[in-house]
Amino acid sequence: MTDLHLVDIKKWVLEPTRKGFGRGLVKAGELNDQVVALSADLTDSIQIGPFAKAFPDRFVEVGIAEQNLATVASGMAAMGKIPFAGSYAAFNPGRNWEQIKTTIAMNDQPVKLVGAHAGLYTGPDGATHQMLEDVALMRTMPNMVVIVPGDSVEAEKATLAMVKDSRPNYIRLARDKSPIVTSEKTLFEIGKAYVFSPGRDLTIVANGVMTPIALEAADKLYHDGIEAEVVHSPTVKPLDGATILASAKKTKRVITLEEAQVMGGLGSAVTELLSEHFPVPVIRMGVKDSYGQSGTPEELMHHYGLSVKHVMMTAHQMLDKK
Amino acid sequence: MGNFTEKKLSIEKLELIANDIRQDIIKSLETAGSGHSAGPLGLADIVTALYFDILRHDPKDTKWADRDIFLLSNGHCVPVQYAAMAHAGYFPKKELATLRKFGSRLQGHPERTKLPGLENTSGPLGSGLSQAAGMALAMRMNKEDHRWVYVITGDGELNEGNIWEAAMFTAKYNLNNIVAIVDRNNIQIDGTTEHVMPLEDLRAKWEAFGWHVIEIDGNDIEAVIDSAAMGRAIVEKPVVVIAHTIPGKGVDFMEYDYHWHGMPVGIADVAGAPPKNQQAMEALKDLRTLRGKIKSEGHDD
Secondary structure (H helix, E strand, C coil): HHHHHHCHHHHCCCCCCHHHHHHHHHHHHHCCCCEEEEEECCCCCCCCCHHHHHCCCHHHEECCCCHHHHHHHHHHHHHEEEEEEEECCCCCCCCHHHHHHHHHCCCCCEEEEEEEECCCHHHHHHCCCCCCHHHHHHHHHCCCCEEEECCCCHHHHHHHHHHHHHEEEEEECCCCCEECCCCCCCCCCCCCCCCEECCCEEEEEEEHHHHHHHHHHHHHHHHHHEEEEEEEECCEEEECHHHHHHHHHHCCCCCEEEEEEECCCHHHHHHHHHHHHHCCCCEEECCCCCCCCCHHHHHHHCCCCCCCCHHHHHHHHHCCCC | CCCCCCCCCCCCHHHHHHHHHHHHHHHHHHHHHHCCHHHHHHHHHHHHHHHHCCCCCCCCCCCCCCCHHHHHHHHHHHHHHHHHHHHCCCCHHHHHCCCCCCCCCCCCCCCCCCCCCCCCCCCCCCCHHHHHHHHHHHHHHHHCCCCCCCEEEEEEECCCCCHHHHHHHHCCCCCCCCCEEECCCEEEECCCCCHHHHCCCHHHHHHHHHCCCEEEECCCCCHHHHHHHHHHCCCCCEEEEEEEECCCCCCCCCCCCHHHCCCCCCCCCCCCCCCCHHHHHHHHHHHHCCCCCHHHHHHHH
């Protein structure tokens, strides 16, 4: 695990994942002149602004028209471009799912869909903008890769990796800042999960802004005498079954942790895998068949049972049951 | 092999090809036992003009870098595209008998990844114009000024909001390397377009969205070819051709009748139509005899 070069928990600094995407997109533009970016009137908010400034001729503003966003991107990809098509996840893929399915996924065009301001970390904007169903929606779409980076540094790497991936991709980004737990040297590959913190008592599979929470909980659980193994799974699809199964076989207990609906999301993906290949007790933590609401991310994580304290309680409950 | 349409055919020859394509539409739909009749028959002249005169393309090299792009946005009309592609040599004509069958490359709605020569996957309506816009914009970025994008949309399809998003977008970027063709046949599944969701004043709508509008008789091949040439010549605005067509064109008992929108011959109970088991025969008889419906036949009189 030492080769992962994670940042020590005491040295964490905060940054939104969308910032890392914005940096990655500029780098991608520098490295590959076929990279173009499309925005639906949210250019700066979703961090396409720096790319638009650096490459004005490769930036396309479609206005508040997410169906057009996806389908124009499909057409550009058909002509050899590598389009990043971004908006808030509530609208992309929330509003244009069918267009994505038919003209991008089924049509096999390598469009890179960017769903920003996803999840409870959207905060005060409230339930309409806290997209919680995007992971489930995109995971059920054949030929779609789904990436939920764990911090801004990983979001940057994921953006660059998406350019090289020939498939349609979806990346989920958060609005509010979250701890940077990885470093420049931390590995990232689409389709891989990583053991961020080894343990033998139970496994916590997490991604997105929940990975730092899982790491913090694991750190505190260690002082309670519980060794939790944190498996960071930034790619929800294709899921790295080998890494998750290896961990489950070691610990025999699994918690999944996501900032999205557990139905259809990471929790579903992991339980589907385990129930077929290695059935063990699983507790899925995430949003459970409800919408969000206005509040700070901290308030919301507490309300929906996704704080560090909740993860610790769940781990204790799970181990008490043995 | 190079550009398939380099050598120009006479209008008379094109009309005969269009009629062969109509017969193949009837035959393939009858074999399929499901599918749409009226739209494909009405579009036969436009699609023939595209594949046999207007488009620069090579049926033997579907990835030819200099080819023009043709998108059928109203994918349910794909039997006419399949028939035209078969006649142009993209695949053997006998494959038309596999339309809508298990394992066929000729899916009920067109899928790009299944059949070489298709440029998009369509069926869900409203997305073709914006795909065309994305292609045209990318071509401009790539400095491919010699290539054109032709896209057909249905008229009922104009109910979709995505179309008007694309219309605004295309005008904003003045993508004059697109020629859009609206198949104005006045029918959709639930009835006439003006009953289901009125489109008129359709010309004024497109003009208000910043487009140059050309209106033609979409069953007149010469007019189709001329409108495409005009579409390429006009650079100030993107061009939309409102092509007035007769749904079911060429088959007496189908013409103008919206009931044939989503029905093949052989299974439909439509008032005024022949008995089911004779529908295909009667349709083919109509198409074989022409009976003065085809312009060139009139020339001979």
